[in-house]
Amino acid sequence: MGKVLIIGAGGVGTVVANKVAQNPDVFTEIVLASRTKSKCDAIAKAIGSDRITTAQVNADNVDELIELFNTHKPDIVINVALPYQDLTIMDACLATGVNYLDTANYEPLEEAKFEYSWQWAYKKRFEEAGLTAILGCGFDPGVSGVYTAYAAKHHFKEMQYLDIVDCNAGDHGKAFATNFNPEINIREVTQKGKYWENGEWIETEPHEIHKPLNYPNIGARESYVLYHEELESLVKNFPTIKRARFWMTFGQEYLTHLRVIQNIGMARIDPIMYNGVEIVPIQFLKAVLPNPGELGVNYHGETSIGCRIKGIDKQGKVLTYYVYNNCSHEAAYKETGAQGVSYTTGVPAMIGAMMFLKGEWKRPGVWNVEEFNPDPFMEQLNKQGLPWHEQFNIDIEL
Numbered sequence: 001m002g003k004v005l006i007i008g009a010g011g012v013g014t015v016v017a018n019k020v021a022q023n024p025d026v027f028t029e030i031v032l033a034s035r036t037k038s039k040c041d042a043i044a045k046a047i048g049s050d051r052i053t054t055a056q057v058n059a060d061n062v063d064e065l066i067e068l069f070n071t072h073k074p075d076i077v078i079n080v081a082l083p084y085q086d087l088t089i090m091d092a093c094l095a096t097g098v099n100y101l102d103t104a105n106y107e108p109l110e111e112a113k114f115e116y117s118w119q120w121a122y123k124k125r126f127e128e129a130g131l132t133a134i135l136g137c138g139f140d141p142g143v144s145g146v147y148t149a150y151a152a153k154h155h156f157k158e159m160q161y162l163d164i165v166d167c168n169a170g171d172h173g174k175a176f177a178t179n180f181n182p183e184i185n186i187r188e189v190t191q192k193g194k195y196w197e198n199g200e201w202i203e204t205e206p207h208e209i210h211k212p213l214n215y216p217n218i219g220a221r222e223s224y225v226l227y228h229e230e231l232e233s234l235v236k237n238f239p240t241i242k243r244a245r246f247w248m249t250f251g252q253e254y255l256t257h258l259r260v261i262q263n264i265g266m267a268r269i270d271p272i273m274y275n276g277v278e279i280v281p282i283q284f285l286k287a288v289l290p291n292p293g294e295l296g297v298n299y300h301g302e303t304s305i306g307c308r309i310k311g312i313d314k315q316g317k318v319l320t321y322y323v324y325n326n327c328s329h330e331a332a333y334k335e336t337g338a339q340g341v342s343y344t345t346g347v348p349a350m351i352g353a354m355m356f357l358k359g360e361w362k363r364p365g366v367w368n369v370e371e372f373n374p375d376p377f378m379e380q381l382n383k384q385g386l387p388w389h390e391q392f393n394i395d396i397e398l
């Protein structure tokens, strides 16, 4: 059906490469490119598929990307490098006529600021070029938006309260490690909290609002309100929502380490001089922390991510609704060599590209996932390793 170019060979890139290789009827040719080509070669070798071509690219450089795209002529690029590269890759897509998908919104390197404005600004140019850009197609953002669109389509006349709940009840046996790129992860979880209520954003101190929530097959876990990027597009695309929040679980050990890291200045994102060399503390920290892509070996337990929604159902009655997936770290590792957080991000990225190639999600412009038909995507989640479950009229605790 089409040729895909994956950019990024970390934990998520590993899963995307595995999953596209598992669907040869859709992805007829695969190219995997990243900054370090040896990592692409190792992934291709582990998959053992001679359909994967590998390449080296610095995705901060638009000219290098253009050359790569012109050499391989992909139909769509799956960007699972870092959020800093979103705009350069989108520029190269426009220059060469390639469609685009990513899992995290653009962030400037020098400021931890998550918002869609930079990428939404490309809408007209993608429209005029007849190209599709699908933003935020991992799990959250990604499946969280598809779940919300599915709830709106099939269950609610009016969605009023949305809580996205993200629990990682896994144990990797390390004192401190992040589940995806440490730099991006620490920037995300140390920022101020923010949620939507009655038409405005309410800001909180980091981790200020928290309470225990019960997760299926896991039990109660302390959960903290964080700002997460999909809130911005979801309240725009579903304007009946009165309150939208994002909750994530953290263990005490994790929070203690995080506090120390911040207090001693290791989370700083501005450059400092060290022995005559300019270094960015958080980037140095990344170099000494465990590589998230290699956490899988001893990772036990499950993730559980879902949407808890309250509103008025199609018949006009009050409805509470919970849709979620639980993913086992061990099963993810056995299948792809990567842990559950990489798995829950990489599988939806593959499905999004599949939706595009099958023509289900093909629409010139720049879109968030909830703006497409959720049904074929939901069907693939069940087939591709992330089955979902629904509960109706239960106590959603929120």
Ligand code: NDP
Residues within 6 Å of the ligand: 007, 008, 009, 010, 011, 012, 013, 033, 034, 035, 036, 039, 057, 058, 059, 060, 080, 081, 082, 083, 085, 103, 104, 136, 137, 138, 139, 140, 141, 142, 179, 180, 181, 182, 184, 292, 293, 341, 342, 344, 345
């Ligand atoms: P990793 O750090 O493990 O991998 C990132 C990869 O991108 C590495 O292979 C890295 O190369 C490559 N890369 C970085 N900079 C460049 C560059 N300038 N040019 C080319 N390649 C580059 O991250 P993850 O795999 O954990 O995460 C990947 C993405 O997924 C991130 O954007 C993250 O925010 C997103 N994510 C989204 C989630 C969701 O649910 N939506 C959840 C988790 C992650 P090298 O190996 O040389 O360092």
